[in-house]
Amino acid sequence: MAAAEPEPVTLTTRWTAQRAPELHVGTGALGYVAESVAVARTRRPLLVTDSGTRAAGWPDRVAGELIEAGLPVTVWAGVRANASDLLVHELSRLITDGGHDGVIAVGGGSVIDVAKAAAGLAAAGGTLLSYEGVGLLNAVGPPVIAVPTTPCNGAEISRHSVIATADGRRFSVSGHHLAPQVVIADPRTTLTAPGQVRIDTVIDSLLHAIEAYLCRSASPYTDVWSRSAVESIAVSAVPALAEGSATAQAELMKGCIAASCAMANANASVVHALGYPLTSVYSIPHGRANALVAPEALRRLEAAAPERYRGLWPGRTDLADALAGLLDSLGVARGLRRYGVPKDHLPELARRAETYQPVLRNTRVLFSQEELLDVYRATWEARGPAGAATGPGPAGREAA
Numbered sequence: 001m002a003a004a005e006p007e008p009v010t011l012t013t014r015w016t017a018q019r020a021p022e023l024h025v026g027t028g029a030l031g032y033v034a035e036s037v038a039v040a041r042t043r044r045p046l047l048v049t050d051s052g053t054r055a056a057g058w059p060d061r062v063a064g065e066l067i068e069a070g071l072p073v074t075v076w077a078g079v080r081a082n083a084s085d086l087l088v089h090e091l092s093r094l095i096t097d098g099g100h101d102g103v104i105a106v107g108g109g110s111v112i113d114v115a116k117a118a119a120g121l122a123a124a125g126g127t128l129l130s131y132e133g134v135g136l137l138n139a140v141g142p143p144v145i146a147v148p149t150t151p152c153n154g155a156e157i158s159r160h161s162v163i164a165t166a167d168g169r170r171f172s173v174s175g176h177h178l179a180p181q182v183v184i185a186d187p188r189t190t191l192t193a194p195g196q197v198r199i200d201t202v203i204d205s206l207l208h209a210i211e212a213y214l215c216r217s218a219s220p221y222t223d224v225w226s227r228s229a230v231e232s233i234a235v236s237a238v239p240a241l242a243e244g245s246a247t248a249q250a251e252l253m254k255g256c257i258a259a260s261c262a263m264a265n266a267n268a269s270v271v272h273a274l275g276y277p278l279t280s281v282y283s284i285p286h287g288r289a290n291a292l293v294a295p296e297a298l299r300r301l302e303a304a305a306p307e308r309y310r311g312l313w314p315g316r317t318d319l320a321d322a323l324a325g326l327l328d329s330l331g332v333a334r335g336l337r338r339y340g341v342p343k344d345h346l347p348e349l350a351r352r353a354e355t356y357q358p359v360l361r362n363t364r365v366l367f368s369q370e371e372l373l374d375v376y377r378a379t380w381e382a383r384g385p386a387g388a389a390t391g392p393g394p395a396g397r398e399a400a
């Protein structure tokens with residue numbers, strides 16, 4: 001019997017776009033911090049960051065501008081990698097006890113996610129886990145101003161935060177008022193982030209745009225952002241990450257912000273479902289985990305949305321091949337075996353991936369556990385350049 005014709009791709013006929021934060025994007029945007037704090041009527045700002053970002057100097061530079069503007073600011077550099085709900089509780093208490101009426105998050109996605117969740121929790125009370133799910137953390141907390149210091153990856157725009165439990169499970173909280181009020185995205189701040197972090201963040205951002213375009217909840221609104229994002233990132237990623245020219249940096253930041261706007265309104269799909277277990281079990285950074293599984297996962301989406309799959313990447317008709325080529329150009333080591341993932345653990349990873357139902361249901365093709373395993377198997381074998389494998393304890397080692 002002939003294979004069934006894939007369903008024609010149709011855009012959703014009813015869609016909603018969330019209120020976007022005020023955006024200040026481009027070289028020199030940092031100069032808007034003090035004004036933004038004043039407009040938010042914040043008198044006692046708390047600046048939230050992590051030790052690595054503080055060492056790069058940006059938090060103290062921002063604090064200096066606020067002090068100069070007559071705003072006493074407290075700096076808290078307590079965010080850690082894979083921040084847990086307990087850390088959010090700690091920061092939430094700090095906001096409440098210190099009478100802080102505004103939060104400035106200076107750092108990568110983890111810093112911004114923690115700041116958003118803590119600000120919301122400070123108003124809502126209780127424990128963060130009690131708000132797990134969609135649209136449950138709705139209290140109006142102190143306004144958050146996001147100053148991303150890695151290429152933007154969605155946290156600065158979206159109204160949800162992804163946090164880990166003490167045992168490493170990732171969960172999300174969201175609410176109408178959880179998105180930052182203002183985003184200040186100055187590409188100069190991203191230049192001090194470690195090279196691998198920058199690469200992984202850009203790939204994550206690119207995948208946000210791609211997944212938003214291919215997923216079930218794509219809309220005319222998100223399509224505009226997705227197309228703009230892929231165009232910018234595809235053109236600028238290699239020159240921006242390799243040379244750091246100002247023009248390429250500006251183009252890259254533009255693309256990453258556009259991807260964030262797409263993702264905030266269309267959400268992720270199967271690539272993220274496959275990536276999450278690699279981060280929680282093997283500590284492979286989020287963007288790298290997604291990069292590893294994406295080529296094989298995307299390949300399996302072509303039949304469900306052929307026009308979209310073939311028409312998104314400028315000048316290329318095979319989306320998965322185009323992405324794999326970019327990963328190779330950036331020196332991203334591929335193949336799960338090179339990240340210390342044992343082959344016999346792939347079924348357990350597939351079982352875990354299947355638990356991320358909200359993002360799996362947003363995929364145009366419903367992946368069974370066996371099909372998820374099939375992607376992991378193909379990804380385990382994948383070959384690419386001999387770049388650095390980052391993440392877990394056994395990073396970079398071949399696994400059996």
Ligand SMILES: [Fe+2]
Binds near residue numbers: 153204208272286290
């Ligand atoms: Fe992501």
